[in-house]
Amino acid sequence: MAHTLDLESIVEAISGKNVGMGVDEKALISTLGNSHKDHRKLFRKASKSFFEEDEERAFEKCHDQFVKHLKLEFSRFNNAVVMWSMHPWERDARVVKKALKKGDECYSLIVEVACTRSSEDLLGARKAYHSLFDQSMEEDIASNIHGARRKLLVGLVSAYRYEGNKVKDDSAKSDAKILAEAVASPGEKAIENDEVVRILSTRSKLHLQHLYKHYNQIKGSDLLGGVSESSILNDALLCLLKPSVYFSKILNASLNKDADKGTKKWLTRVFVTRADHSDELKEIAEEYNQRYGETLAQNIQEKTRGNYRDFLLTLLSKSN
């Protein structure tokens, strides 16, 4: 059984100072994989050469050099170690930045970050964005994306949703009617509708759950059954209403034997970003099992290898 490493050894291992001595990778996986996010915070604070404290915005920023170094050192981990040691806000900010650079096909990642995170975490990602890229997230998105999707994406990332338990059911019902009419439009027309953008980017998730219920009653069909021709709208709805379904679909695509290199990386992203929310990963695994008839753990065991696999499985077992 792998023993756990203390903070100092982790820092040493990751800094590559003991090159030649070898890293006890099993111990590293076990320690990092099982670590609580507060331990990782301590690790970031202790590693001043790799992380810089952004006091104003309350998070520890990763030095670019360190990111490069980690990628090299831990290439066998497929980026998992890098993402795992970063502050969640920085992770999300970098995901959005990368999605913007890659273009079109990656905009669903922006939807994912904007819609599946809590209000505080989305806000944190925006703060990290300021710190890392010297501009605001919405600024960057607004200047780089044009056409119909811009309005929706800017709206979604700018949201600071109420998260309490008060809701006005009749408002939800009238919003449901508006959405019902709009989603029938062809192509991306639905998201050009200002009311659709308003509903999706300002309403609380609880309100949207009520809206969901009303929509299904009004239309007699499932709002989350891919009702619109706009994939970004469908993604947003799924992320806002049933994130575990969304993530299980992503995982399935990622574990598919025909998946391309980019898609395969989704596996890392989903695991690393959701593992801090212990119930979530568990829910995602359950959803996955139900939907695809085989366990997530089994699939990961078969489709991935080496330290990377061990790391993912550690994260998964931590959630149980």
Added chain:
Amino acid sequence: MATLKVSSSVPSPPEDAEQLKSAFDGWGTNEDLIISILIRQTYHESFGEDLLKSLEKELTSDFERAILLWTPEPGEHDALLVNEATKRLTSSNQVVMEVACTRTSTQLLHARQAYHARFKKSIEEDVAHHTTGDFKKLLVSLVSSYRYEGEEVNMTLAKQEAKLIHEKIKDKHYNDEDIIRILSTRRKAQINATFNRYQDNHGEEILKSLEEGDEDDKFLGLLRSTIQCLTRPELYFVDALRSAINKTGTDEGALTRIVTTRAEIDLKVIGQEYQRRNSIPLEKAITKDTRGDYEKMLIALLGEDDA
């Protein structure tokens, strides 16, 4: 602070409650007592919302409204202003815009957080729900912004966006999405650079260009104020104060709002600009138009910066 007095020791919350109760009972004669109690920080901290709820019921005069606005934290202050504005009619679009554009990113964030706590929904939800068309597009975007606040500016971008804005304005497309995008996502330093560029290229200030439009176009009016708030807020406040004071009967709502919200920020600068543009000190203009405890409160707040 000449007109306000604070006791040397802070009474306990129960003691404060007793005193306030008797102040309410003897309404009309105990304003000074109320002021001194309300200044006490511990009272505010202990009683927060409940106190405000009782005050809201009791306080209806201008003076009393001034107290109400001045007491809570700035974030809560702003949340109250916006919430009230969404319930009123069109002239209050200005208030929403003012809060969204003249606060720092952190201050606006605090307002959004206070809004959740106080009204059990998000500020953008309420603004969206109570506005329509172009006003909605502009105001929801402004109120949702979390601007980067660095001073670095991209001159090429400023050039591009100045050109873009000029083209849209030339064709009177004031509600154009790009204009709204620029005003609601760019950092203030960048916006300033863009409009400086605009002036260099076209020989007149953007605000002058916007005067070409229809005077009755309320959206255009809001757009002008938005740009003014983002680039020269102190001038915006001078104009707003002047209209509030000169209006027949005086718009106490606006007067109270501006004086109480800018009191610890830039009221002194605003006062100086006011005098420069109107040849009369702000203090004098206010005393001419207001009276009683309301006047005392406003003057005290004006004087605070000098202390």
